[in-house]
Structure formats: structure tokens, C-alpha cells
Amino acid sequence: MEGIGIVGAGIAGLHLGLLLRQHDVPVTIYNDRTAEQLAGGRMLNSVAHHHATITRERALGIDDWNDEEYFYYGHHHYLGGGPRPLRFPGFFSAPSRAVDYRLYLPRLLEEFVARGGEFVVRPVQAADVVRLSERHDLVVIASGRGSMSAMFPRRADKSPYDTPQRKLCVGLYEGVAPSEPRGVTMSVAAGQGELLEIPMYAPAGHVTALLFENVPGGELEMLAEISYEDDPAGFEKLVLEKTREHHPATFERIDPARFHLTGPLDLLQGAVLPAVREDYARLPNGRYVIALGDAHTVVDPVIGQGANCASYSAWALGQVILDDPNFDERFCRKVADRRRNHVHATADWTNLMIRTPPPPHLLRLFAAMSENQAVADEFTENFSHPDRQWDILATPERVTSFLARHGMG
Amino acid sequence: MEGIGIVGAGIAGLHLGLLLRQHDVPVTIYNDRTAEQLAGGRMLNSVAHHHATITRERALGIDDWNDEEYFYYGHHHYLGGGPRPLRFPGFFSAPSRAVDYRLYLPRLLEEFVARGGEFVVRPVQAADVVRLSERHDLVVIASGRGSMSAMFPRRADKSPYDTPQRKLCVGLYEGVAPSEPRGVTMSVAAGQGELLEIPMYAPAGHVTALLFENVPGGELEMLAEISYEDDPAGFEKLVLEKTREHHPATFERIDPARFHLTGPLDLLQGAVLPAVREDYARLPNGRYVIALGDAHTVVDPVIGQGANCASYSAWALGQVILDDPNFDERFCRKVADRRRNHVHATADWTNLMIRTPPPPHLLRLFAAMSENQAVADEFTENFSHPDRQWDILATPERVTSFLARHGMG
Ligand SMILES: Cc1cc2nc3c(=O)[nH]c(=O)nc-3n(C[C@H](O)[C@H](O)[C@H](O)COP(=O)(O)OP(=O)(O)OC[C@H]3O[C@@H](n4cnc5c(N)ncnc54)[C@H](O)[C@@H]3O)c2cc1C
Numbered sequence: 173m174e175g176i177g178i179v180g181a182g183i184a185g186l187h188l189g190l191l192l193r194q195h196d197v198p199v200t201i202y203n204d205r206t207a208e209q210l211a212g213g214r215m216l217n218s219v220a221h222h223h224a225t226i227t228r229e230r231a232l233g234i235d236d237w238n239d240e241e242y243f244y245y246g247h248h249h250y251l252g253g254g255p256r257p258l259r260f261p262g263f264f265s266a267p268s269r270a271v272d273y274r275l276y277l278p279r280l281l282e283e284f285v286a287r288g289g290e291f292v293v294r295p296v297q298a299a300d301v302v303r304l305s306e307r308h309d310l311v312v313i314a315s316g317r318g319s320m321s322a323m324f325p326r327r328a329d330k331s332p333y334d335t336p337q338r339k340l341c342v343g344l345y346e347g348v349a350p351s352e353p354r355g356v357t358m359s360v361a362a363g364q365g366e367l368l369e370i371p372m373y374a375p376a377g378h379v380t381a382l383l384f385e386n387v388p389g390g391e392l393e394m395l396a397e398i399s400y401e402d403d404p405a406g407f408e409k410l411v412l413e414k415t416r417e418h419h420p421a422t423f424e425r426i427d428p429a430r431f432h433l434t435g436p437l438d439l440l441q442g443a444v445l446p447a448v449r450e451d452y453a454r455l456p457n458g459r460y461v462i463a464l465g466d467a468h469t470v471v472d473p474v475i476g477q478g479a480n481c482a483s484y485s486a487w488a489l490g491q492v493i494l495d496d497p498n499f500d501e502r503f504c505r506k507v508a509d510r511r512r513n514h515v516h517a518t519a520d521w522t523n524l525m526i527r528t529p530p531p532p533h534l535l536r537l538f539a540a541m542s543e544n545q546a547v548a549d550e551f552t553e554n555f556s557h558p559d560r561q562w563d564i565l566a567t568p569e570r571v572t573s574f575l576a577r578h579g580m581g
Numbered sequence: 582m583e584g585i586g587i588v589g590a591g592i593a594g595l596h597l598g599l600l601l602r603q604h605d606v607p608v609t610i611y612n613d614r615t616a617e618q619l620a621g622g623r624m625l626n627s628v629a630h631h632h633a634t635i636t637r638e639r640a641l642g643i644d645d646w647n648d649e650e651y652f653y654y655g656h657h658h659y660l661g662g663g664p665r666p667l668r669f670p671g672f673f674s675a676p677s678r679a680v681d682y683r684l685y686l687p688r689l690l691e692e693f694v695a696r697g698g699e700f701v702v703r704p705v706q707a708a709d710v711v712r713l714s715e716r717h718d719l720v721v722i723a724s725g726r727g728s729m730s731a732m733f734p735r736r737a738d739k740s741p742y743d744t745p746q747r748k749l750c751v752g753l754y755e756g757v758a759p760s761e762p763r764g765v766t767m768s769v770a771a772g773q774g775e776l777l778e779i780p781m782y783a784p785a786g787h788v789t790a791l792l793f794e795n796v797p798g799g800e801l802e803m804l805a806e807i808s809y810e811d812d813p814a815g816f817e818k819l820v821l822e823k824t825r826e827h828h829p830a831t832f833e834r835i836d837p838a839r840f841h842l843t844g845p846l847d848l849l850q851g852a853v854l855p856a857v858r859e860d861y862a863r864l865p866n867g868r869y870v871i872a873l874g875d876a877h878t879v880v881d882p883v884i885g886q887g888a889n890c891a892s893y894s895a896w897a898l899g900q901v902i903l904d905d906p907n908f909d910e911r912f913c914r915k916v917a918d919r920r921r922n923h924v925h926a927t928a929d930w931t932n933l934m935i936r937t938p939p940p941p942h943l944l945r946l947f948a949a950m951s952e953n954q955a956v957a958d959e960f961t962e963n964f965s966h967p968d969r970q971w972d973i974l975a976t977p978e979r980v981t982s983f984l985a986r987h988g989m990g
């Protein structure tokens with residue numbers, strides 16, 4: 173048997189692979205695309221890593237992008253769409269960083285191979301998994317949102333939506349001056365959706381990701397549908413117009429003359445259907461496979477948690493592999509127990525944030541954040557601690573008791 | 582609201598109460614018996630605390646019984662009843678201690694009250710719990726094996742037995758010379774049951790507990806049924822005879838002339854039905870109550886885990902109370918997640934040990950222990966770590982891989 177087999181070279185598979193290589197466990201990663209294809213292809217996402225993830229990267233010996241220029245320090249909130257917009261910042265205890273995955277993943281893959289990991293370029297089919305399970309001690313499915321995740325039934329109790337709640341349009345742009353202090357701007361246009369404006373390091377250098385999260389049927393939905401290729405100038409003009417109308421806190425830092433997409437591949441349009449799936453599956457031959465990352469739990473990108481959660485989960489799985497390498501159902505249950513609170517909190521929190529209309533206790537919390545810096549900072553810090561965020565947000569009573577703790581009766 | 586209300590002043594309720602008082606949380610313990618009744622009554626059990634529990638006691642500032650005379654260092658195994666008995670010791674990394682609960686619990690209760698805990702002597706009925714739940718932020722049911730535990734449904738998936746698997750007879754005796762080095766003797770009479778011989782500190786001083794765990798229908802069952810009061814000398818004579826015949830490793834250290842029960846109350850006969858119950862229940866008023874200790878999970882005393890597990894569980898619950906004092910279903914689930922592996926491992930391991938006939942992989946492990954001191958020591962050390970013990974014992978494959986790790990192909 174040849175150690176651990178991982179399907180998928182995303183953050184889930186690579187964080188797990190690097191952790192296991194640090195402990196000399198043999199690892200093979202199977203991926204349908206080469207490092208060059210990952211590096212040269214269409215933009216994959218616009219991921220920010222929060223400090224809990226950066227701490228894990230340091231523990232893995234990933235020391236790139238550590239200069240001040242790559243970091244940002246908090247969130248600038250703009251809650252508009254009503255008569256009186258709310259505007260306030262919130263700060264992390266340690267900074268976050270957003271590096272384009274076309275740079276990030278190939279770098280991790282290079283490191284994985286340099287540390288003795290085996291990388292096999294090959295699309296794995298569901299039908300191949302039994303064979304892989306007989307070659308490896310354990311097979312981990314970390315293949316993202318694609319069809320392989322169907323091996324793990326969707327949990328209805330944790331998956332409240334049957335259709336995507338946002339239509340996405342994310343691109344990399346020049347011509348947006350950074351916010352001060354450098355941060356992500358989270359702009360909410362009530363009833364229409366959100367704009368996440370992210371300072372990102374990409375192949376074109378320091379640029380700005382604009383991630384429009386548009387309510388289906390709303391006034392910005394078309395951003396997810398119109399074609400850039402057909403009419404680049406028309407596309408950029410529409411983005412500018414919608415930003416001016418619905419997301420003024422970002423628009424005021426845009427220089428329209430310089431505003432443009434950094435390239436035709438630096439754009440992604442689509443939608444994400446949130447799903448929490450079972451942690452593991454039993455194959456016909458009696459062996460178990462584990463789901464990891466998006467193959468296990470997909471969240472809408474609105475609060476930027478999917479990759480951070482995939483990294484957390486890779487770590488949890490790696491610890492159990494190192495502690496107790498007996499890959500039976502007891503093993504799978506331990507993995508599930510270990511990550512459950514964090515992963516479910518991530519999904520529950522995200523699903524709350526995309527509920528339309530927003531629940532009153534969320535609006536109550538936002539109002540309190542605008543009045544009390546400590547409240548805003550705790551919410552912002554909890555982007556590294558979704559479990560703690562859900563301790564605050566799970567019920568209206570919890571919001572009340574959180575605010576009472578901050579002296580807000 | 583007046584802090585935390587705990588029903589039951591056993592180790593579960595008292596460890597939780599002392600932990601919470603260290604953090605100035607208001608706590609009320611309700612118990613149906615006074616400290617004097619506990620101290621002066623019939624023997625409650627013959628509990629040994631392993632080092633993980635002793636570490637928690639030190640953290641709680643319980644510093645009694647810390648001289649060398651109270652400790653013991655491992656287990657002397659005697660596996661008889663077949664043609665060739667196996668005999669071998671196993672040692673802990675740190676010692677265990679057995680103090681009669683008629684000394685132990687009143688001492689903890691005294692400390693609890695001295696530290697500002699409230700102690701109310703009163704039998705609580707199931708019907709009172711709603712009222713208590715409106716007086717306290719949280720009600721914890723730590724009332725032991727009694728009827729209150731029926732609030733928490735028994736989990737069929739974790740409770741394999743419908744009748745007790747052993748008939749118990751435990752008493753405190755003079756006239757048994759200690760084993761060398763001081764330890765618990767675990768004697769197995771194949772098909773008949775076990776004898777646990779425990780060096781115990783009791784009101785009469787340093788004495789020996791003999792805990793006979795008798796297979797129902799077997800040759801020692803009558804020990805659980807005959808009356809001491811009717812014929813003290815006849816009772817002691819029968820105990821001696823059965824010990825000689827079935828548990829020679831203990832018998833050889835008995836001086837029959839000095840052998841006698843230390844008092845009529847120093848004897849307990851009966852049987853324990855193992856059960857794993859749900860972690861929590863929702864009351865008609867929407868509030869939640871948590872089960873703790875024997876009220877949550879009862880195990881047969883054969884490997885002395887119930888009280889140690891109750892202490893672990895009290896600690897886990899206490900940590901969640903201190904972290905996140907919002908006593909809703911999320912809270913209950915976090916408690917359940919936190920203790921599940923440890924508590925279920927305790928139950929699963931114990932239920933394996935009382936299976937008749939014993940499963941072949943358990944016998945394989947015993948044989949290996951008799952040949953390899955490191956294997957015997959790891960098994961013995963794991964009396965403080967039931968989760969690790971179950972990592973070894975959960976399946977025949979796990980025993981094989983554990984033995985392979987010790988170089989035993
Ligand atoms: C627009 C956008 C913005 C986002 N922003 C954030 C953010 O700010 N913060 C955050 O934490 N998360 C964010 N996310 C989510 C994040 O991108 C994902 O959660 C994360 O990348 C998932 O990683 P993964 O390793 O599980 O899967 P993936 O990254 O999808 O990796 C899976 C890999 O497996 C390969 N593969 C798939 N099928 C097969 C097969 N059959 N055989 C072989 N290989 C296969 C794929 O090619 C891919 O390389 C965002 C997502 C989007 C879409």
C-alpha cells in the first residue's frame with residue numbers, strides 16, 4: 173500500500189499533502205490539470221486567507237508573500253440601500269492576505285513535489301476510486317465542487333437552499349485606489365446583494381478584485397450573465413455604473429479613466445449552490461473514503477470562508493491520520509467529530525449571511541457594530557474563528573447575550 | 582437566574598461544581614442525602630482514580646491523599662480457568678489511587694461549600710426539573726444510575742445489552758497481603774467472571790476491596806445473592822472458597838485466620854445494566870438539561886472507568902460552560918461533540934470486556950501482553966485514556982496493527 177492518495181490539488185489537497193510530507197507519510201496527489209494549466213488558466217476564485225490559515229501556512233513552511241505589501245488589516249463596512257447608510261471599519265488581531273490561486277496553488281504544488289510528494293496528472297472518475305482505495309491506505313476526495321462530491325450525500329438538515337442565493341461576477345481590475353488602512357470593503361446594497369472589494373496579489377501585480385454577489389432577480393444579476401468578450405468596454409461601463417449606483421463606498425475610490433479588467437481570463441461568472449455533505453463514504457469493497465474541502469462542504473463566497481475552512485479541515489484530517497492511522501469507520505467518525513463544529517459553523521454562518529431578507533438579529537448586530545468598535549472588531553476577528561462567530565450569531569438570544577457582554581443592553 | 586443547578590453530589594456533580602466555583606460561577610448542588618448520610622452509609626462502590634483524574638483533582642486544588650501510601654502502580658493480571666494460566670504485570674506512567682467514596686465525596690462537598698457553592702439537601706423529582714430550569718441558567722442531571730436518568734433516552738446503537746452481564750459482590754476486607762509492587766490484581770476465571778482486588782483507603786484504614794464480577798448462571802453468581810447479615814462467618818467462608826478455586830493469584834496472599842469483612846456496611850451486592858443515553862433533553866418550556874456521569878452513561882465496573890469518565894465529562898462540560906454560556910441546543914451539541922469520543926470509547930471498551938465468550942482479538946491482545954512488557958504497559962497506561970484504548974481494540978484489524986507497531990507480526 174502506498175500511503176495516502178488525494179484526489180485534487182486545491183488548497184484542501186495541498187495543505188493535507190504538505191502536512192503529511194512533513195511527517196514523512198507517502199502521499200500521491202491526483203489532479204486533472206497540470207501546474208501550468210492551473211497557472212495559466214481562467215481565474216479560479218478571489219480567495220483571502222485569514223490569520224488562522226496563515227498560521228497553518230507558516231507551520232507548513234510556506235513562507236512566501238510575507239512582506240507588508242501583501243497584507244490587509246480589516247474590513248470597511250458599508251451598509252447601504254436604505255435611507256441612512258451605516259459605515260464603519262472592523263480590525264483583525266493579525267492581518268489577512270489574498271494571493272491569486274494561479275500563483276498560490278502552483279507554488280504549493282512545487283513545494284509538495286520538492287518534499288517528496290508524488291503528483292499524478294489524471295482525471296479520476298468515480299469508478300476509479302475503488303481501484304485507488306486498493307492502492308492506497310486511505311483515499312481522500314478533495315476534488316472541489318465537481319461531480320466527484322456526489323459520492324457523499326448532501327445533508328438536507330445542513331443545506332437549507334436548493335438554488336444558489338447569489339449570482340457571482342468576480343474580476344481583477346486596475347484603477348481602484350486602495351482603502352485606508354488597507355482592507356476589504358464589504359458593501360451591502362439592501363435587497364440587491366454585496367460587493368467584496370479585495371486587495372489582491374495576482375499575475376498582474378497588486379490589483380483589486382471586485383466580487384459582486386448579486387441577488388437573483390435583482391438589479392445587478394445581469395453582471396453574472398453579460399459577456400466581456402463580446403464587448404469589453406461595454407462590460408466595464410456596466411460594472412462602473414452598477415458600482416456607482418449600489419456600492420458608492422468603492423465607487424468613490426475608482427478612477428474611471430484608469431478602470432479596466434486586467435485581462436480576459438481575470439474574470440469569473442457563475443453561482444455556487446451551498447451544500448454540506450456526509451463526511452465519508454464506504455466503498456463496495458468495505459474501505460472508506462473521506463471528503464475534504466469543497467467536496468465536503470461548499471459555501472457561498474460572500475464571507476470568504478470556503479478555502480479557510482478547507483485548510484482547517486485538511487489540518488484536522490491530517491492530525492487524525494498522524495495520531496491513528498487505522499482507516500476504518502472509527503477513524504472517519506473521529507475526523508467528523510474533530511471538524512464538525514468548525515465546518516458546520518462556517519456553513520451556518522454563511523447561509524445566514526445570504527438569507528433574503530436578512531434576519532433581524534443580523535441587522536441588530538450590524539447596527540451595534542456601527543456604534544461600538546469592540547463589537548465590530550470581534551465580528552471581524554472571527555473571520556478566523558467561524559465557530560466563535562456562530563456562538564454569537566446562531567440565535568437572536570445569542571446576539572442579545574453577546575451585546576450584553578459588550579455592555580449594550 | 583442563579584447560575585448552574587446540579588442534581589447529584591457524586592463525583593460528576595462535585596467535579597463540575599468545584600471547577601465552576603474556581604471561576605466564580607454560582608453553583609447549587611441538590612442531593613437527596615446529607616454529607617453525613619453519605620459518610621456513614623453503605624459502601625457506594627470501590628472506585629480507583631487513574632492519573633488523568635488525579636491530574637484534574639490537583640487542578641481543582643484537591644490535595645488530599647497524596648502520600649505514597651495511597652498510591653498503586655499498575656495491574657497484576659492473572660488469566661486462569663484454562664489449562665495454562667497467564668500471569669503478567671502492566672504499569673502506569675503515573676500511579677492510581679482508590680479512596681472510599683464515603684471519605685472522598687464528603688471531603689469534596691466540604692470544599693465545595695467552603696468555596697461558596699450552595700448545597701441543598703432535597704430529592705429532586707422529574708416533575709421538579711422544569712421549575713429548577715426556570716431558577717437556574719442551566720440544570721445538569723448528575724444523579725447517577727437512579728430513575729432521573731430516564732429523562733435521557735437510552736441509545737440502542739451504543740447499548741448492546743438488555744440485562745446485566747455480571748452479578749457483583751464487593752466488600753472491604755482485612756487479611757489480604759498487598760501485591761508487590763502495590764497494584765490492582767485483575768483475575769479472570771474463564772467463563773466465570775473476574776475478581777478485582779484493589780488496595781483501598783477506607784474508614785477502617787488501608788484495606789482490600791474484593792470486587793467479584795460474576796457471570797450470571799456461573800459458579801460465583803451466588804456471591805451476589807447470599808446474605809452476610811444472616812451468617813457472617815458462612816459468607817466469609819464462601820468468599821474464601823470461591824477465591825481459592827477461581828482466583829488463586831489473590832488467594833495465595835490471604836491469611837484465612839485474619840480474613841474478614843471490615844463491617845456489615847462495607848459490602849455491596851447487585852448488578853449494573855450498561856447504558857449510553859442521549860446527551861441532553863429539551864424540556865416542555867424550551868429549556869435544555871444536560872446528562873452527566875452515570876445519568877448519561879453507565880458502564881459495568883469491571884475495568885473501573887465509570888467515575889473516571891464522569892470526571893472527564895464534568896471537565897468537558899465545565900469548559901464549554903466557561904467558554905460559551907448560552908444554554909441552547911448549540912451548547913448541548915458542543916458538549917456532546919467534546920466528550921463523545923472519550924465517553925463512547927469508555928462504553929465500547931467496557932462492553933467488549935464483559936462479552937461472553939470474550940472476542941478472539943481480545944484474547945490475542947492478552948496473549949501478546951503476557952509476552953511483551955511494552956504491550957502490557959500501553960494497555961495498562963490506557964486506563965487513563967479509554968479513547969486510545971479503543972483505538973487499539975475497536976476491531977481485530979486494529980489489534981493486528983497495534984501489535985505490528987510493537988514488532989509483533
Ligand atoms: C469567487 C470566489 C471567491 C472566493 N473567495 C474566497 C475567500 O475569500 N476565502 C475563502 O476561504 N474561500 C473563498 N472561496 C472558496 C474557495 O475558492 C474554495 O472553498 C476552495 O478553493 C476549495 O478548495 P478545494 O481544495 O476544496 O477545491 P478546489 O480548489 O476546487 O480544488 C480541486 C482540484 O481538484 C481538481 N479536480 C476536480 N475533479 C477532479 C477529478 N475528477 N480528478 C482529478 N482532479 C480533479 C480540480 O481541477 C482542482 O484542481 C471563493 C470561491 C469563489 C468561487
Ligand SMILES: Cc1cc2nc3c(=O)[nH]c(=O)nc-3n(C[C@H](O)[C@H](O)[C@H](O)COP(=O)(O)OP(=O)(O)OC[C@H]3O[C@@H](n4cnc5c(N)ncnc54)[C@H](O)[C@@H]3O)c2cc1C
Nearest residue numbers: 589591592593613627629705725874875885886887888889
Ligand atoms: C462496585 C463498583 C465499583 C466501581 N469501581 C469503579 C472504579 O474503579 N473506577 C471508576 O471510575 N468507576 C467505578 N465505578 C463506577 C462509579 O462508581 C460511578 O460511575 C460513579 O460513582 C458515578 O458518579 P456520578 O456522580 O455520576 O453518580 P453517583 O455517584 O451515583 O452520584 C449521584 C448522587 O445523586 C444523588 N441522587 C440520586 N437521585 C437523586 C435525586 N432524584 N435528587 C437528588 N439527588 C439524587 C445520589 O444520592 C448520589 O449522591 C464503580 C461502581 C461500582 C458499583
